[in-house]
Amino acid sequence: MKDVINSPKLHDCRDAFVAVLERLGADNPKVVAVCNDSVGSSKLGGFKSKWPERLVNVGIAEQNMVGVGAGLANGGLLPFVCGAACFLTGRSLEQIKADIAYSNANVKLIGISSGMAYGELGPTHHSIEDFAWTRVLPNLPVIAPCDSIETAAAVEWAAHYEGPVFLRLSRVGVPDLLPPDHKFEVGKANLLRDGDEITLVANGTLTHRMLKAADILAEQGIGARVLNMATVRPIDVDAVVAAARETGAILTAEEHSTFGGLGSAIAEFVVAEAPVPMKILGVPGIFAPTGSAEFLLDEFGMSPAAIAEAAVALIARKSSRT
Amino acid sequence: MQPNDLDRIARQIRLRDLQAVFEAGAGHIGGEMSAIDILTALYFRVLRIWPDQPKHPERDRFVLSKGHVALALYVTLAKRGFIPEEEIGTFLKPHSRLNGHPNCNKVPGVETNTGPLGHGLPVAVGMAKAAKLTGANYRTYVMTGDGEMQEGSNWEAIASAAQFGLDNLTLIIDHNRFQQGAALKDTNNLAPFPAKLEAFGWDVTEINGNAMDEIVPALEHRGGRPHCIVAHTNKGHGISFMQDKVDWHHKVPNAEQYEIAVVELSEAL
Structure with a gap:
């Protein structure tokens, strides 16, 4: 595992997304891409050159983009609606609620450059609210893959799933962490490393950092379980309850506000099913300062070393209770 | 079906709508009465639909963007055979399944869920x-309220419909001149609509939206651009004391008013 997580080869998950999208597009003429002038940032140039008529660019108009996506699905097409996650979810949240989730439209919402990917551009472009906004909506699986392998598998799954999906992708490079033949299962966490003293749970770009933190903990003789939990809704309740019961402490980290994201979703079940000490790492409910994604994650206590420190502190809380 | 027959059906729909509002103690009767003639023309003359196959891929699409007049749509769908007529009593x-705004996953014939304003037209553009x-031959119709046109999402959709060359799309603006709390002109007066739509590259037809002999030809218009029908209607049309009174946006008639309205609508049958 160490070789994998320290691999210098980093991948932009958008590349995995468009590779699968173009393969799906070649097999199925119903696959269309919808975007808000984001052909470049959504990496849809290849799709556009192959099938220009199937690239529906509504211009800079996200409310219309999401509504048009719902209408295309009503007309029998399979739309992938792509835009920067901050605008896709923030600007058109009511369209996502009414036209997509409540109408149960077969639309795949692809949030690009989520989390802190646009770190330097400031809080308007940080998408650290999108889990909270989307995971309260019925009918809408919310998924943040951890690497290019999981991204490809999740896109493939979404294309064959009948119903709405929100896929939250980053543009920050991550190494491949999952096996090449990984098959995505919605609502199912992946055990990346076992341990019995604490469970570290993350998704998106944070899974990589969690594995590095687990390495640091291992050097200190601490056995940490690591779960990759791409699906924020529906949460893998079995994995959460097992983590609580078997390791006694849960530390989460996410490229999101600490309010309403993955950690909150896990905590909702921990308090009900198996209360144990928990800590939620993320952006602590503030507008973040300027800086690269890597800088900001470090700044908010999500460097591997800081995660490991938080884990040690959490384990101490656990023992102080007994 | 001829205009006289359509008028008779429209009055029957009005009467059933009125009864249901009275019985339920709620509804948006003013905007229902303004829209019912157009709904009747669509469902009994213009739309190519199969009530026993509500998801038929070649069906024409109708989106009621002013979803708060759902009851008028329910009564029309029931009369056309999509749902049982006795279900209106629920x-x-x-x-x-007949709540205050239409649900496409519960009510056959409803295409998309509306309620929040400014949603139907973008979805219709997608359809x-x-x-x-x-290469499908179906046509898409969408009805908005005139106050609803204050939602910016409509104008995003209007621009994109022209850009996409959607000559298979008809927007009907139910221009009854009143929104929830006041007259359109006293709120955010987008009227007159035609020049605005034309400037975006649409064909525009202005009609009396409560006159069947004007409604039907307008709905059957076929041109080379997206088509907007600015339907001049009367809020509360068909019931004398409701007509053009902003109070009747969602007021419920008392027993005495109800009897008067029943008599007026029945006389016309």
């Missing part, structure tokens, strides 16, 4: 664009 009752991409 309107707004606990667990009825019309899908027909262009797949």
Whole structure:
């Protein structure tokens, strides 16, 4: 595992997304891409050159983009609606609620450059609210893959799933962490490393950092379980309850506000099913300062070393209770 | 079906709508009465639909963007055979599928869920664009309120419909001149509409939206651009004391008013 997580080869998950999208597009003429002038940032140039008529660019108009996506699905097409996650979810949240989730439209919402990917551009472009906004909506699986392998598998799954999906992708490079033949299962966490003293749970770009933190903990003789939990809704309740019961402490980290994201979703079940000490790492409910994604994650206590420190502190809380 | 027959059906729909509002103690009767003639023309003359196959891929699409007049749509769908007529009696009752705004996953014939304003037209643009991409022959119709046109999302959709060359799309603006709390002109007066739509590259037809002999030809218009029908209507049309009174946006008639309204609508049958 160490070789994998320290691999210098980093991948932009958008590349995995468009590779699968173009393969799906070649097999199925119903696959269309919808975007808000984001052909470049959504990496849809290849799709556009192959099938220009199937690239529906509504211009800079996200409310219309999401509504048009719902209408295309009503007309029998399979739309992938792509835009920067901050605008896709923030600007058109009511369209996502009414036209997509409540109408149960077969639309795949692809949030690009989520989390802190646009770190330097400031809080308007940080998408650290999108889990909270989307995971309260019925009918809408919310998924943040951890690497290019999981991204490809999740896109493939979404294309064959009948119903709405929100896929939250980053543009920050991550190494491949999952096996090449990984098959995505919605609502199912992946055990990346076992341990019995604490469970570290993350998704998106944070899974990589969690594995590095687990390495640091291992050097200190601490056995940490690591779960990759791409699906924020529906949460893998079995994995959460097992983590609580078997390791006694849960530390989460996410490229999101600490309010309403993955950690909150896990905590909702921990308090009900198996209360144990928990800590939620993320952006602590503030507008973040300027800086690269890597800088900001470090700044908010999500460097591997800081995660490991938080884990040690959490384990101490656990023992102080007994 | 001829205009006289359509007028008779429209009056029957008005009467059933009135009864249901009275029985439920709620509804948006003013905007329902303004829209019912157009709904009747669509469902009994213009739309190519199969009530026993509500998801038929070649069906024409109709989107009621002013979803708060759902009851008028329910009564029309019931009369056209999509849902049982006796089900109208469940309107707004606990667990009825006929809630205050239409649900496409529960009510056959409803295409997309509306309620928040400014949603139907973008979705209709997507439907019309899908027909262009797949070569389907269906046509897409969408009805908005005139106050609803204050939502910016409509203008995003209007621009894109022209850009996409959607000559298979018809927007009907139910221009009854009143919104929830006041007259359109005293709120955010987008009227007159035609020049605005034309400037975006649409064909525009202005009609009396409560006159069947004007409604039907307008709905059957076929041109080379997206088509907007600015339908001049009367809020509360058909019931004398409701007509053009802003109070009747969602007021419920008392027993005495109800009797008067029943008599007026029945006389016309």
